[in-house]
Amino acid sequence: MDSGLIYAGIAVLILIVAIVAVVAGVLLRRRGAPVIEQRPVAAPAAQVPAAQVPDAGLPGILEVEIPDPAAGRLHRLRSRLARSNNAIGKGLLALLSAGEPTDSTWDEVEETLLTADLGVGPTQELIARLRTRVKVEGGTTPEHIKKMLREELLNLVDPTMDRNIVMNADGRPAVILVVGVNGTGKTTTTGKLARLLIADGQTVVLGAADTFRAAAADQLQTWGDRVGAAVVRGLEGGDPAAVAFDAVRTGADSQADTVVIDTAGRLHTKTGLMDELGKVKRVVEKQSPVDEVLLVLDATTGQNGLAQARVFREVVAITGIALTKLDGTARGGIVVAVQRELGVPVKLVGLGEGPDDLALFDPLEFVEALVGDL
Amino acid sequence: MFANLADRLAATIKGLRGKGRLSEADVEATVREIRTALLEADVALPVVREFTAVVKERALAAAASGALNPAQQIIKIVHEELIAILGGETRNLVFAKNPPTVILLAGLQGAGKTTLAGKLALQLKGEGHTPLLVAADLQRPNAVDQLRIISEQAGVAIFAPEPGNGVGDPIRVTREARVYAEQKLHDVVIVDTAGRLAIDAELMEQLRAVRDAARPDETLLVVDAMIGQDAVRTAEEFAEGVGFDAVVLTKLDGDARGGAALSIVSVTKRPIMFASVGEKLTDFEVFHPDRMASRILDMGDMLTLIEQAERVFDAEQTERMARKVSAGEDFTLDDFLEQMQSLKKMGSIGKIMGMLPGMGEMKAQLDQVDDREMDRVAAIIQSMTPAERQEPKILNGSRRSRIARGSGSSVNEVNGLIERFSQAQKMMKQMGKGGMPGIPGMPGMPGLPGLGGGKKSKGKMAKAIKPAKGKSRSGNPAKRADQEAGIFTPTAVPADLDISALPPELKKLLG
Numbered sequence: 001m002d003s004g005l006i007y008a009g010i011a012v013l014i015l016i017v018a019i020v021a022v023v024a025g026v027l028l029r030r031r032g033a034p035v036i037e038q039r040p041v042a043a044p045a046a047q048v049p050a051a052q053v054p055d056a057g058l059p060g061i062l063e064v065e066i067p068d069p070a071a072g073r074l075h076r077l078r079s080r081l082a083r084s085n086n087a088i089g090k091g092l093l094a095l096l097s098a099g100e101p102t103d104s105t106w107d108e109v110e111e112t113l114l115t116a117d118l119g120v121g122p123t124q125e126l127i128a129r130l131r132t133r134v135k136v137e138g139g140t141t142p143e144h145i146k147k148m149l150r151e152e153l154l155n156l157v158d159p160t161m162d163r164n165i166v167m168n169a170d171g172r173p174a175v176i177l178v179v180g181v182n183g184t185g186k187t188t189t190t191g192k193l194a195r196l197l198i199a200d201g202q203t204v205v206l207g208a209a210d211t212f213r214a215a216a217a218d219q220l221q222t223w224g225d226r227v228g229a230a231v232v233r234g235l236e237g238g239d240p241a242a243v244a245f246d247a248v249r250t251g252a253d254s255q256a257d258t259v260v261i262d263t264a265g266r267l268h269t270k271t272g273l274m275d276e277l278g279k280v281k282r283v284v285e286k287q288s289p290v291d292e293v294l295l296v297l298d299a300t301t302g303q304n305g306l307a308q309a310r311v312f313r314e315v316v317a318i319t320g321i322a323l324t325k326l327d328g329t330a331r332g333g334i335v336v337a338v339q340r341e342l343g344v345p346v347k348l349v350g351l352g353e354g355p356d357d358l359a360l361f362d363p364l365e366f367v368e369a370l371v372g373d374l
Numbered sequence: 375m376f377a378n379l380a381d382r383l384a385a386t387i388k389g390l391r392g393k394g395r396l397s398e399a400d401v402e403a404t405v406r407e408i409r410t411a412l413l414e415a416d417v418a419l420p421v422v423r424e425f426t427a428v429v430k431e432r433a434l435a436a437a438a439s440g441a442l443n444p445a446q447q448i449i450k451i452v453h454e455e456l457i458a459i460l461g462g463e464t465r466n467l468v469f470a471k472n473p474p475t476v477i478l479l480a481g482l483q484g485a486g487k488t489t490l491a492g493k494l495a496l497q498l499k500g501e502g503h504t505p506l507l508v509a510a511d512l513q514r515p516n517a518v519d520q521l522r523i524i525s526e527q528a529g530v531a532i533f534a535p536e537p538g539n540g541v542g543d544p545i546r547v548t549r550e551a552r553v554y555a556e557q558k559l560h561d562v563v564i565v566d567t568a569g570r571l572a573i574d575a576e577l578m579e580q581l582r583a584v585r586d587a588a589r590p591d592e593t594l595l596v597v598d599a600m601i602g603q604d605a606v607r608t609a610e611e612f613a614e615g616v617g618f619d620a621v622v623l624t625k626l627d628g629d630a631r632g633g634a635a636l637s638i639v640s641v642t643k644r645p646i647m648f649a650s651v652g653e654k655l656t657d658f659e660v661f662h663p664d665r666m667a668s669r670i671l672d673m674g675d676m677l678t679l680i681e682q683a684e685r686v687f688d689a690e691q692t693e694r695m696a697r698k699v700s701a702g703e704d705f706t707l708d709d710f711l712e713q714m715q716s717l718k719k720m721g722s723i724g725k726i727m728g729m730l731p732g733m734g735e736m737k738a739q740l741d742q743v744d745d746r747e748m749d750r751v752a753a754i755i756q757s758m759t760p761a762e763r764q765e766p767k768i769l770n771g772s773r774r775s776r777i778a779r780g781s782g783s784s785v786n787e788v789n790g791l792i793e794r795f796s797q798a799q800k801m802m803k804q805m806g807k808g809g810m811p812g813i814p815g816m817p818g819m820p821g822l823p824g825l826g827g828g829k830k831s832k833g834k835m836a837k838a839i840k841p842a843k844g845k846s847r848s849g850n851p852a853k854r855a856d857q858e859a860g861i862f863t864p865t866a867v868p869a870d871l872d873i874s875a876l877p878p879e880l881k882k883l884l885g
Contacts, residue, residue: 120414218515304628
């Protein structure tokens with residue numbers, strides 16, 4: 001009967017197993033031996049012809065908006081988070097100030113933290129610390145608990161990390177690469193980041209290296225036109241590395257301060273696409289170092305965020321995280337895990353749908369927004 | 375950190391092995407592990423609580439009955455319960471009696487509505503419908519353009535009277551779309567709406583208005599498989615706000631465990647209808663509850679593995695290999711290289727191996743596997759002449775040193791590769807010759823000990839291979855049979871396959 005297909009399945013598996021055995025054997029033998037340096041990829045013979053550079057005059061034709069200044073943007077987050085009745089801090093505070101905490105109180109605290117996508121590990125750790133502190137310090141006045149909570153939450157988001165976005169590179173434009181899985185808001189973040197930089201008095205060139213998704217370049221063009229940033233784009237389906245390269249060159253030629261490159265969304269499990277991303281970065285680096293690689297993470301993402309960050313860090317060495325769609329969800333607890341496990345700080349937060357709803361992340365402000373008004 | 379449920383339970387129950395049966399406290403401990411596993415898979419907390427209560431009850435009953443092998447028993451219970459919830463009520467699209475059937479897509483930003491609209495349209499077109507895509511997402515910059523391009527790719531009609539980018543009224547577009555479809559005799563209308571946050575009352579109101587204008591026969595909620603604890607609230611808000619009939623899970627081709635699926639089904643009692651599994655418009659399938667259950671529990675997912683393999687290994691190549699194997703022919707280095715390149719497309723070795731059941735214990739080692747090693751192996755093989763690849767026996771010292779130089783490796787590495795390859799070759803041959811008897815022992819596998827440790831890994835391999843039979847048998851026989859029928863001479867029927875020796879979940883799969 002269907003023994004044929006049984007055999008097909010087995011054959012495939014055997015192949016897999018055989019290949020793994022051979023490859024893994026080589027690997028294990030290798031361990032301890034000096035790591036062979038990776039050879040640099042040969043430079044492309046012809047310098048990336050795929051991209052077209054629009055004339056610099058284009059943005060001038062359209063009406064250019066003046067974005068809000070960068071400072072104090074996060075301040076607005078406070079009201080947004082406060083409005084959301086799911087705020088972590090609020091829930092915790094309410095629980096803890098309800099008198100002597102019992103086991104069931106702690107269970108509820110745990111629940112609140114888990115619901116914020118904090119993950120099982122960090123949650124248990126935070127609870128252990130809070131429990132110890134409540135026991136040692138004994139105080140259960142709301143002020144005391146608020147202080148304790150603020151300290152521990154702050155501890156959790158780690159204020160000591162460097163969260164500055166590289167904006168000035170000496171003599172050349174700073175290069176920012178925006179990466180992430182599909183649908184997290186990379187293009188939107190790129191556009192908003194351009195506004196943020198322009199509000200800061202910088203000149204910005206945008207690189208539409210998302211040549212895959214339908215109309216992604218148009219979407220970025222729309223953003224660029226609004227604030228007067230030149231957009232370098234390629235052909236749909238073209239080589240994203242070429243577009244990125246051209247964007248950086250255009251940036252250098254026009255003496256822009258910053259070049260922000262939008263890349264296509266890719267699931268971190270797609271090896272081929274991740275290789276492509278690695279190439280984009282390598283090709284850009286032929287011309288200029290990449291100063292900042294921002295991973296765009298959706299605040300609603302669950303524990304998979306960690307897997308994403310890990311793979312992206314391996315491939316393009318992410319230097320920061322832009323947490324988007326934070327408005328109203330008050331979750332995004334996954335970034336705590338990402339920060340702790342991988343040491344990659346959150347640098348930007350997206351607060352809403354408005355064009356200026358992207359802010360530099362400030363741990364103090366953030367925690368204040370969580371605990372503050374109570 | 376990412377240990378799967380089976381491993382967790384095994385570890386918890388290890389200490390209790392001697393007892394042979396579970397006390398209430400033991401069940402308590404295992405249920406706690408199940409809870410953690412589900413939370414790590416992003417199942418929403420209230421759902422976890424409800425779910426574990428049911429499992430606990432059943433586990434206690436099982437414990438009382440003195441079942442053997444309690445860990446397996448409990449996993450089986452969990453798995454069954456998951457399937458019961460996920461697959462409780464699967465169904466297909468319901469078409470309206472009087473066309474057009476209107477399908478409304480709703481969801482959060484970035485869930486993948488626009489892309490899904492295209493996929494759905496293509497699918498329906500393949501079924502003989504004449505779908506019409508309606509661009510009612512006038513919010514996101516250039517969403518209309520995106521849908522237009524997608525409609526071209528899918529070869530379906532589009533109704534997009536407004537340019538988008540904040541211009542135009544989605545309600546009017548939707549209303550006109552209905553009329554347009556009736557005039558042009560489109561029997562299905564797919565309305566792509568703007569993504570929105572569930573809490574945004576204003577946009578929710580607008581979506582309601584769009585819904586009223588569209589009078590949809592099916593409202594589908596599009597949900598990203600990577601969503602975390604927010605899933606339940608999102609689903610609830612949408613259920614309250616506009617109501618939806620079924621769920622579509624997108625980005626299932628990633629490695630998210632997709633606990634959200636369980637949360638949503640369990641809270642809203644709406645079935646999951648489709649799953650979207652890739653970037654191409656054809657990467658769209660009906661939802662499989664049993665696979666989702668395995669995935670949430672991070673149990674090996676052989677079916678998905680085989681399917682993935684099918685996708686990347688082209689049919690002709692697989693057929694040729696299979697014939698070679700069954701004919702007992704030599705498996706050459708060329709074949710090996712070819713297969714390895716295909717394998718690479720499936721993702722990292724660690725991940726692939728992780729999908730084989732029973733590999734959990736080796737996870738730590740699997741994580742160590744460096745995929746670049748494949749490139750090095752490929753470099754070594756590519757440095758050989760065609761003759762050498764056909765007949766590695768001719769490799770003498772000078773050839774080997776030439777190959778080492780050519781591939782930037784050392785003679786030692788070349789030797790190692792050849793040695794392991796010849797073992798693999800032997801194994802393949804045995805397979806083809808004797809059918810099954812060769813497999814359980816896998817005499818040719820001493821290359822593996824480094825990976826998992828001698829005996830153990832042999833056992834694992836054997837186990838890993840057996841389920842392929844059961845599962846592939848129950849998979850999609852029609853399709854496979856069409857593909858493979860007549861190619862394989864069924865010389866060796868796997869006679870020594872002792873079902874009773876298999877762990878229960880495999881037994882179940884084998885029927």
